[in-house]
Amino acid sequence: MTKTATTFVSWDVLSQLGSLTQAQADACDFGIVQVDNAGKIIIYNQWEANLAGITVQSAIGKSFFTQIAPCTNNGLFFGAFKKGIAAGSLDSTFAYTFTYKMKPTNVNIHLLHDAVSATNWVFVKTA
Amino acid sequence: MADGEKRHVWRSRVRDRMRGRATPLFIFEHATIPAASVWTGSRLWVEYFRTASLKPGDRVLLAIPPSPAWLMIFVACLWEDLTIVPVPPSSSSSTLEAMRRFDTRLAIAAAEGSGPAVVSPDRHGRPTQPIAPREATFAPSPETRLILSTSGTCGKPTYAAISDRNLDAVLGSHIPELGLEEQDICLSTLPWTHAFGLIIDLLTAIFAGATVVRDPANGRDPSTLPALADDWGVTRACMVPLQAAKLAESENGRRLLTSLRGGVIGGAPVDTPLARILATTRLRVGYGQTEASPGIALGRPGQWSDRTIGLTIGCETIIDCQSHLLCRGDNVCDAVWSESVGLIPMRAGRWLDTGDLVSQGPDGTMAFTGRADHAFKLSNGRLVNAPELERGLADALGGHADVIITTWDHRTIDIMVTSSDAQTLGAVAAFGDEGLRRMAEPILGSLMRHLGRCTVRADDDVERDVKGQFVRPQRYAHPTQDNYIGCKGPSPSFLYAA
Numbered sequence: 001m002t003k004t005a006t007t008f009v010s011w012d013v014l015s016q017l018g019s020l021t022q023a024q025a026d027a028c029d030f031g032i033v034q035v036d037n038a039g040k041i042i043i044y045n046q047w048e049a050n051l052a053g054i055t056v057q058s059a060i061g062k063s064f065f066t067q068i069a070p071c072t073n074n075g076l077f078f079g080a081f082k083k084g085i086a087a088g089s090l091d092s093t094f095a096y097t098f099t100y101k102m103k104p105t106n107v108n109i110h111l112l113h114d115a116v117s118a119t120n121w122v123f124v125k126t127a
Numbered sequence: 128m129a130d131g132e133k134r135h136v137w138r139s140r141v142r143d144r145m146r147g148r149a150t151p152l153f154i155f156e157h158a159t160i161p162a163a164s165v166w167t168g169s170r171l172w173v174e175y176f177r178t179a180s181l182k183p184g185d186r187v188l189l190a191i192p193p194s195p196a197w198l199m200i201f202v203a204c205l206w207e208d209l210t211i212v213p214v215p216p217s218s219s220s221s222t223l224e225a226m227r228r229f230d231t232r233l234a235i236a237a238a239e240g241s242g243p244a245v246v247s248p249d250r251h252g253r254p255t256q257p258i259a260p261r262e263a264t265f266a267p268s269p270e271t272r273l274i275l276s277t278s279g280t281c282g283k284p285t286y287a288a289i290s291d292r293n294l295d296a297v298l299g300s301h302i303p304e305l306g307l308e309e310q311d312i313c314l315s316t317l318p319w320t321h322a323f324g325l326i327i328d329l330l331t332a333i334f335a336g337a338t339v340v341r342d343p344a345n346g347r348d349p350s351t352l353p354a355l356a357d358d359w360g361v362t363r364a365c366m367v368p369l370q371a372a373k374l375a376e377s378e379n380g381r382r383l384l385t386s387l388r389g390g391v392i393g394g395a396p397v398d399t400p401l402a403r404i405l406a407t408t409r410l411r412v413g414y415g416q417t418e419a420s421p422g423i424a425l426g427r428p429g430q431w432s433d434r435t436i437g438l439t440i441g442c443e444t445i446i447d448c449q450s451h452l453l454c455r456g457d458n459v460c461d462a463v464w465s466e467s468v469g470l471i472p473m474r475a476g477r478w479l480d481t482g483d484l485v486s487q488g489p490d491g492t493m494a495f496t497g498r499a500d501h502a503f504k505l506s507n508g509r510l511v512n513a514p515e516l517e518r519g520l521a522d523a524l525g526g527h528a529d530v531i532i533t534t535w536d537h538r539t540i541d542i543m544v545t546s547s548d549a550q551t552l553g554a555v556a557a558f559g560d561e562g563l564r565r566m567a568e569p570i571l572g573s574l575m576r577h578l579g580r581c582t583v584r585a586d587d588d589v590e591r592d593v594k595g596q597f598v599r600p601q602r603y604a605h606p607t608q609d610n611y612i613g614c615k616g617p618s619p620s621f622l623y624a625a
Contacts, residue, residue: 071163074149075310075338097160097195097251103171104164104195104251 007093007110008125018117022056031107031124037085039065039078048124051100064122071099081111081120088113090120095127134183134269136291137205140334141166145202150309150336153198154359156343160195160252162336168199168252169206175246175254176207181232183208184267185260186274188234190214190222193319193341196252200235205272210288212274213320228466229274229286232260265469274464275322277417285418287322288462288470293420296457297326298334300441301422305389307335307363313390314356314364315339316346322421323393327413328365337363346370353379356386363387365413367394368401375404384408389428396495402431412437414495418479420458424493434495436485444493449510450484451499484512503534505577511540519570520544527551539579542567 013020013028022043025032031048035041044059052059052068059068065078072078077096084090090113097104106127113120144151145166153160160168181187187209191197204211212229222236222245234245244261248254273289307313313332317324332339340359344351349370355361364387366374371392374380385408392405393413409428414436415421423444426437442456459479462472484497497514504510513532520530520542528546542563546552558566563581571578 070147071149071161074152074161075312076152076154076159077149077161095157095159097158097164099164099167102167103253104160104168104199106158106251 007112007123008108009110009112009123014114017112017114017119017121026056030126031122033064033122033124035064035120035122037120039063039081041068042119044068051098051105051126053101069098072096077109077111081122084111084113085120088115098124134208135206136295137208137272141169141202141205144334144336145169148336150338151333152338153195154338154340155194156341158195160198165195165198165202168195169202171253172200172203173206175257176203176209176233178257179233179260181207181209181260182267182269184210184269184271185233185263186210186212186229186231186268188212188214188222188226188229188231188236190216190225190234190236191248192216192237193315193345194248194252196235196248197319199252200248208269208272210268210271210274213325214276215318215320226261229464230263230265230466230469232263233258268462268470271462271470273325275325275417276320286464287418287420287460288464289322289326289420290461292457293460294326294330296441297420297422298330300458301327301425302331302334304425304440305331305335305391307331307337307389309336311335311337311362311388312360313337313339314342314352314359314361316342316344316352316364316366316370318345322415322417323365323367323391323413326420327391327393327415327422332363349373349380350377353377353383356383361387362389364390364410366390366392368392368397369395371397371405371410372401375401384410391425396434396436397431399433402433402435405429406431414493416454416479416481418460418463419454419456419481420460422458423452423454423481426492430492432492432494436493436495438491438493445478446485446487446493449499449502450486450496450512452481452483452485452493453478454481455479484515505534505538505540509574509577511574516570516574520567523566523570524555525551528555538577540571540574540577541579542581544581 008030025043025045028045029047032043032045033041033048034043041059041062041064044056046056049056049059062068065073080092081090084092090111092111094109096107096109098107108125108127110123145162148162151162187204189197189200189211201211212231214225216237222234223242226234232244236245237247244258246255246258270290271288272291272294275287275289276284315328317328319325319329340361342355352374371384374384388409390410391413392410397412406429411428412426412435414424422441424437425440426435442454442458445453447453455478462470465471482499483495484499484502485493486496487493497512501514502510502512517530517532521528527548528544528551531543533541544555560581564578568575
């Protein structure tokens with residue numbers, strides 16, 4: 001099982017989570033989604049938008065777990081997010097299979113709560 | 128009912144259960160896939176099958192391990208009304224042999240290019256390059272959704288052709304009774320190529336929208352299961368008695384058994400020591416045969432006694448005057464597969480002879496008393512239920528010996544006592560023939576006057592048929608005969624077996 005794995009997120013990104021802008025996120029070659037404690041999307045980067053086949057603007061403000069990626073609305077994914085947020089210690093990595101443009105695609109997921117900036121992140125990279 | 132209504136019965140079910148859904152969720156060692164992605168993957172396979180011009184009832188060999196691809200292909204086959212032949216993954220030569228045996232048009236196997244009409248999924252589970260299917264010898268079997276092998280533990284396996292009606296009957300009776308919920312996390316250890324693991328375990332979990340955690344060791348190493356269950360918060364598990372017994376040997380294993388919210392133990396009789404342990408759990412017994420798709424009886428959670436098989440579920444059962452359990456209903460398979468004849472339809476509404484001898488308690492709960500194959504008649508017409516007598520004798524000998532009762536001539540019965548325990552062997556041998564006769568007398572009763580020989584020998588393993596001491600004529604010669612009513616092989620009938 002791959003409940004824990006080394007993160008694919010670069011130190012550059014991890015070190016500036018509190019100030020990461022949409023433009024900076026768009027420059028990354030993996031998916032970056034910032035959400036609030038309820039899962040509402042604050043930043044949705046271009047890489048993720050391209051693969052998902054939706055526009056950044058249409059994603060912002062929506063719930064990541066129930067509206068944009070409803071296939072994550074289960075105990076493993078959204079459940080882990082909620083549990084981590086409640087505990088204030090969200091830091092979970094696992095393999096998952098998203099559907100991008102109607103094709104199942106293996107990805108690695110990193111759910112992270114940055115305690116310094118009090119921000120929540122969903123990172124996605126194709127496996 | 129119009130033809131179009133009869134066909135495609137799975138389409139709305141799998142679409143409603145999977146499209147865009149986060150559950151059921153499937154967790155494998157190196158992949159986790161929600162229903163939504165199984166669904167989109169299945170659409171690619173549907174297109175693949177259509178490109179290959181497969182028609183309803185064309186047979187497809189599914190010879191890959193449990194994986195996201197396996198699920199996508201399974202769902203796509205349901206969608207297209209193809210006949211799925213799930214077999215264990217094997218070498219390319221075995222795959223080709225299985226394609227011939229089941230007359231499949233395509234095979235999905237790990238070793239791509241290992242033969243014509245063999246395709247492998249890519250690492251995402253998607254289909255790869257188009258290939259030309261092989262021409263089938265026999266006609267398509269559109270009413271048959273699955274061809275499943277019986278376990279054939281001791282004899283030659285037979286192949287049950289399970290229809291949509293058969294699947295409906297078992298899922299319809301079992302899902303409500305099992306009480307599975309979306310919140311359940313099911314530990315999957317049984318093979319998806321056998322009726323127990325596929326229908327009772329996997330399909331019930333899928334249609335309940337539960338999470339399925341697949342054991343990477345495929346159930347072969349029960350010592351790893353407690354940690355796996357802890358990792359994922361497993362709430363349910365189906366297993367065979369041997370797995371449960373191995374779990375019960377360790378504290379962690381017993382903790383797992385007692386923590387489960389539900390699950391079914393099937394595939395073989397459960398003896399008294401294991402029944403005592405299982406009575407402290409919420410697990411229940413399941414009994415059936417592949418030819419009954421496979422559910423025939425189900426116990427109540429935590430209700431265990433020696434060799435219980437539970438109460439009839441979703442079908443009719445009767446126990447005939449010779450204690451044979453017979454079963455009739457929509458769960459009984461509509462056809463069998465023969466590699467030389469193809470699909471052989473069975474008479475609708477027939478009674479399936481399970482080949483098992485059972486007794487029934489006042490509340491209807493049945494108990495397995497033996498295998499009809501292993502009972503025999505003496506020439507004076509006296510029926511000898513050998514397994515039941517064997518158990519009685521083994522208990523009288525302290526439970527450390529195996530006892531086999533056979534006949535050479537149908538006039539006298541022979542008792543053979545074997546044990547791998549030297550102390551037991553020594554003690555039994557010390558009784559001598561007469562001592563053993565005296566010990567057997569309370570068990571055998573009036574049969575004592577037929578007693579021929581008592582034999583004591585050291586042996587780790589006893590198999591009645593291998594010993595060649597008891598050869599039983601088959602009652603029906605060929606499954607094409609009208610009175611063919613099921614497997615007549617010498618194997619134990621608990622065809623849930625892994």
